[in-house]
Amino acid sequence: MTDVQTRKLTRIQREKREVILQAALNAFSVHGLRGATLEKIAVEAGMSKPHVVYYFGSKDAIYTELLESLLEIWLSPLRDISPQGDPLAEILTYVRRKLRMSQEMPRESKLFATEILHGAPRTGASLSGDLKELVDEKADVISRWSAEGRLARIDPHHLIFSIWAMTQHYADFDVQVRAVLGAPDDAALFSDADAFLTDFFVRALRPTAT
Amino acid sequence: MTDVQTRKLTRIQREKREVILQAALNAFSVHGLRGATLEKIAVEAGMSKPHVVYYFGSKDAIYTELLESLLEIWLSPLRDISPQGDPLAEILTYVRRKLRMSQEMPRESKLFATEILHGAPRTGASLSGDLKELVDEKADVISRWSAEGRLARIDPHHLIFSIWAMTQHYADFDVQVRAVLGAPDDAALFSDADAFLTDFFVRALRPTAT
DNA sequence: ATATTTTTTGACCAATTGGACAGAAAAATG
DNA sequence: CATTTTTCTGTCCAATTGGTCAAAAAATAT
Numbered sequence: 001m002t003d004v005q006t007r008k009l010t011r012i013q014r015e016k017r018e019v020i021l022q023a024a025l026n027a028f029s030v031h032g033l034r035g036a037t038l039e040k041i042a043v044e045a046g047m048s049k050p051h052v053v054y055y056f057g058s059k060d061a062i063y064t065e066l067l068e069s070l071l072e073i074w075l076s077p078l079r080d081i082s083p084q085g086d087p088l089a090e091i092l093t094y095v096r097r098k099l100r101m102s103q104e105m106p107r108e109s110k111l112f113a114t115e116i117l118h119g120a121p122r123t124g125a126s127l128s129g130d131l132k133e134l135v136d137e138k139a140d141v142i143s144r145w146s147a148e149g150r151l152a153r154i155d156p157h158h159l160i161f162s163i164w165a166m167t168q169h170y171a172d173f174d175v176q177v178r179a180v181l182g183a184p185d186d187a188a189l190f191s192d193a194d195a196f197l198t199d200f201f202v203r204a205l206r207p208t209a210t
Numbered sequence: 211m212t213d214v215q216t217r218k219l220t221r222i223q224r225e226k227r228e229v230i231l232q233a234a235l236n237a238f239s240v241h242g243l244r245g246a247t248l249e250k251i252a253v254e255a256g257m258s259k260p261h262v263v264y265y266f267g268s269k270d271a272i273y274t275e276l277l278e279s280l281l282e283i284w285l286s287p288l289r290d291i292s293p294q295g296d297p298l299a300e301i302l303t304y305v306r307r308k309l310r311m312s313q314e315m316p317r318e319s320k321l322f323a324t325e326i327l328h329g330a331p332r333t334g335a336s337l338s339g340d341l342k343e344l345v346d347e348k349a350d351v352i353s354r355w356s357a358e359g360r361l362a363r364i365d366p367h368h369l370i371f372s373i374w375a376m377t378q379h380y381a382d383f384d385v386q387v388r389a390v391l392g393a394p395d396d397a398a399l400f401s402d403a404d405a406f407l408t409d410f411f412v413r414a415l416r417p418t419a420t
Numbered sequence: 421a422t423a424t425t426t427t428t429t430g431a432c433c434a435a436t437t438g439g440a441c442a443g444a445a446a447a448a449t450g
Numbered sequence: 451c452a453t454t455t456t457t458c459t460g461t462c463c464a465a466t467t468g469g470t471c472a473a474a475a476a477a478t479a480t
Binding site for chain 1: 323346365368371372385391
Binding site for chain 2: 457458459
């Protein structure tokens with residue numbers, strides 16, 4: 001076997017691959033797929049360029065693997081919305097988890113953002129497949145809540161878009177946010193954002209008294 | 211003079227430059243600065259590669275010129291928020307104008323998005339300068355409205371961020387939006403988004419009856 | 421220790437690409 | 451018409467870059 005496959009990996013192999021993936025995440029999230037070079041990734045990973053290729057075969061493969069391995073964790077907050085819970089609480093929890101992910105995983109957020117911004121050439125299938133299915137399912141739950149009068153009447157798909165947009169904004173466009181706010185520290189910024197979003201969504205989603 | 215400068219341009223020069231800028235906007239908004247090639251821009255503009263260089267000097271110069279020339283129009287809706295108008299109406303108008311810009315100028319939106327996503331290396335000054343100044347000014351207006359009880363009490367900066375995020379989302383991540391919604395036509399999508407955002411911001415911003 | 425497999429790299433290559441250059445073509449100027 | 455200036459392109463170049471290859475080094479197995 002001339003290529004390191006993903007099937008049966010030794011501990012060392014898994015660690016090396018992880019180091020490369022982290023270095024690649026740094027590079028890709030800042031410069032995009034074309035902007036990041038194998039050279040840079042290799043240097044940051046502390047190994048030679050051919051060694052990186054030895055482990056992944058190509059730059060593209062690293063990028064794709066990153067996206068795929070992150071998709072699961074990326075969607076988990078949405079997946080965890082429970083039809084059994086309290087509607088407003090469930091959605092607020094979702095909003096806050098997404099915001100926390102923006103704070104703790106900004107590189108991953110930017111990786112997805114650039115990918116989709118550029119047309120999602122290697123994610124398109126997932127988008128209209130798994131993602132659409134999951135979103136439709138949760139949209140149904142939200143619709144039911146609205147119909148039962150436990151939540152404001154609102155388009156559930158666009159509601160989900162708005163949550164994505166507002167929470168990811170703090171990671172993807174942090175440079176702009178920080179420039180406008182005058183470079184606040186991370187804790188303060190995300191604390192303010194949390195308060196704002198909570199308040200905002202409570203207002204928008206609380207069912208109107210009849 | 212060996213380079214075409216921006217001072218005194220003939221009609222023909224202005225037209226040629228405009229053709230190049232349009233071609234470049236197409237390329238940059240899809241592939242980003244590094245992903246777009248001079249070759250592609252030249253082909254799409256219907257001229258040779260050195261001709262493009264003749265007019266702008268470098269690929270970077272085209273990119274920078276695009277950003278600069280668009281900044282003005284991009285911020286105009288925010289600039290037009292009037293302290294004299296009705297608070298809710300002013301903000302709803304702003305939201306709708308931003309949404310319309312997402313619909314009519316998605317390439318421009320993506321151009322800014324990629325630029326900021328990648329750290330705004332050639333826009334940073336504008337962000338913490340002109341942009342911050344403008345946003346602070348309008349935030350003050352919104353704060354006053356809130357204090358006067360004409361608008362919900364809300365953090366004005368984060369409100370502006372949320373408007374940016376939600377409206378630009380429809381342009382920047384349209385691939386994802388369309389995938390999830392099942393490829394609706396443009397008119398239907400933006401009509402729905404308009405209805406959603408209007409309703410959403412009315413709920414969130416209407417002052418609570420005391 | 422010896423053989424074998426796996427890991428790691430230096431040297432190299434082909435393709436891409438931004439752009440320099442010289443000069444042709446066209447237009448403006450006299 | 452002649453000349454000068456502007457517009458435009460074919461050709462070429464140097465730098466970058468993704469990736470190959472042979473072989474060294476290290477680890478593992480016998």
